[in-house]
Amino acid sequence: MNSAINARYTAILLLAIGMSLSLIGQAIAQNEPLGIFLTWKEDPTSSISIDWHLESDAHQTLHYRKKGEETWKGADCERADFPHTPRTIHRVFLNGLEPGTSYEIKFGEDQKVYYFNTMPADIAKEPIRIAIGGDSMHEQEWMENINRQVARFDPHFAVIGGDLAYANGDPKNIDRWYRWFDAVKNTLIKEDGRIIPLLVGIGNHEVQGGNFTKHDDFNFDDESRARIAPFYYSLFSWPNQPGYGVLDFGDYLSFFLLDSDHTNPVDGEQLEWFRREIAIRSDKSHIITLYHVPAYPSVRDFNGTIQTRVRELWLPIIEKAGGKLVFENHDHAYKRTYPIKNNEIHQDGIVFIGDGSWGTKPREIHDPESTWYLDNAKSVRAFTLVTIHGPAYHIISVDEDGNIIDSYPENPLIEK
Numbered sequence: 001m002n003s004a005i006n007a008r009y010t011a012i013l014l015l016a017i018g019m020s021l022s023l024i025g026q027a028i029a030q031n032e033p034l035g036i037f038l039t040w041k042e043d044p045t046s047s048i049s050i051d052w053h054l055e056s057d058a059h060q061t062l063h064y065r066k067k068g069e070e071t072w073k074g075a076d077c078e079r080a081d082f083p084h085t086p087r088t089i090h091r092v093f094l095n096g097l098e099p100g101t102s103y104e105i106k107f108g109e110d111q112k113v114y115y116f117n118t119m120p121a122d123i124a125k126e127p128i129r130i131a132i133g134g135d136s137m138h139e140q141e142w143m144e145n146i147n148r149q150v151a152r153f154d155p156h157f158a159v160i161g162g163d164l165a166y167a168n169g170d171p172k173n174i175d176r177w178y179r180w181f182d183a184v185k186n187t188l189i190k191e192d193g194r195i196i197p198l199l200v201g202i203g204n205h206e207v208q209g210g211n212f213t214k215h216d217d218f219n220f221d222d223e224s225r226a227r228i229a230p231f232y233y234s235l236f237s238w239p240n241q242p243g244y245g246v247l248d249f250g251d252y253l254s255f256f257l258l259d260s261d262h263t264n265p266v267d268g269e270q271l272e273w274f275r276r277e278i279a280i281r282s283d284k285s286h287i288i289t290l291y292h293v294p295a296y297p298s299v300r301d302f303n304g305t306i307q308t309r310v311r312e313l314w315l316p317i318i319e320k321a322g323g324k325l326v327f328e329n330h331d332h333a334y335k336r337t338y339p340i341k342n343n344e345i346h347q348d349g350i351v352f353i354g355d356g357s358w359g360t361k362p363r364e365i366h367d368p369e370s371t372w373y374l375d376n377a378k379s380v381r382a383f384t385l386v387t388i389h390g391p392a393y394h395i396i397s398v399d400e401d402g403n404i405i406d407s408y409p410e411n412p413l414i415e416k
């Protein structure tokens with residue numbers, strides 16, 4: 001062969017190799033889930049709810065095994081539409097798991113191995129850590145910055161209290177949901193493959209028009225709720241319908257997620273449910289309640305309608321059950337109140353922490369010096385890390401640069 005033919009032959013060969021590698025790459029990429037999301041809908045010491053999103057609705061098996069075991073087990077998934085997109089949600093619920101145990105998982109033909117941990121059965125011996133905040137994504141980059149700080153503290157799980165992707169229940173904003181799940185996948189899966197489970201509450205930006213009062217044909221039923229908040233009710237297996245719920249972690253923690261007038265009124269059925277369910281848990285070591293609109297706002301008007309309804313209707317119920325920690329959102333700043341009981345500072349009261357500044361543009365705050373209920377407030381992006389150990393709790397709050405901007409109580413061994 002002369003040199004010209006030789007060069008042409010080499011070019012064709014390289015092109016063929018390149019195309020083959022590209023096809024292999026595409027095949028691998030097609031097998032890899034576009035979104036991965038772990039949450040719980042039953043006791044987190046013995047179960048898990050696993051979602052993964054694919055471009056097609058082809059059947060895919062979840063493979064799982066206890067870490068250290070050789071044999072994989074298969075679990076069939078339910079499939080549901082990711083609304084208004086070509087994507088499909090694949091969902092598996094596993095229960096009967098062992099507490100405080102690592103389980104490896106892999107999705108269909110994708111060979112990458114991830115793992116999750118069930119929650120421990122007993123927190124007297126070892127503490128648990130929960131990362132809590134809200135209002136997660138004005139900008140994907142801001143969300144990922146806080147996510148990275150969250151992951152650095154290696155929490156057992158994280159909670160985002162509404163206003164997740166700022167998509168307003170609108171199919172035109174679907175890209176915001178894609179980016180939200182990208183942010184979770186990019187930054188809430190640890191380098192060693194551990195997936196940090198998430199609990200997500202509802203806020204006004206999950207709902208078309210912000211709340212049910214904007215919809216004349218709203219009937220206070222599952223169909224109406226799913227219609228005005230189509231993504232929230234499809235994308236997350238818990239709390240799902242009716243939009244609020246409680247998770248019991250063994251016998252040491254009950255975590256309530258409530259809907260502050262978005263797809264359920266603060267009063268009515270939700271109020272009766274809350275009154276009943278929190279009362280029967282008043283013997284739990286820890287009760288944490290989270291909702292979106294703050295009773296003690298760091299930015300908005302103290303006398304706003306929802307703020308007042310939450311204070312008057314929900315807080316007496318939490319006080320009566322002995323709850324000491326409430327998480328609030330929506331205001332886009334950091335805040336921690338003094339302990340408050342019966343709307344006054346009281347050493348045996350509830351501490352309210354918030355205020356929804358995970359990935360949002362911080363707003364100007366009320367001056368803590370002249371606002372009777374604010375012990376600490378800052379106009380920054382932040383989340384709060386709650387550590388619970390036996391009957392005691394302690395919180396630190398961390399900004400997007402990793403600075404600890406708050407710590408409470410001074411004596412971390414204050415008991416309930």
Ligand SMILES: [Fe+2]
Binds near residue numbers: 203
């Ligand atoms: Fe909000």
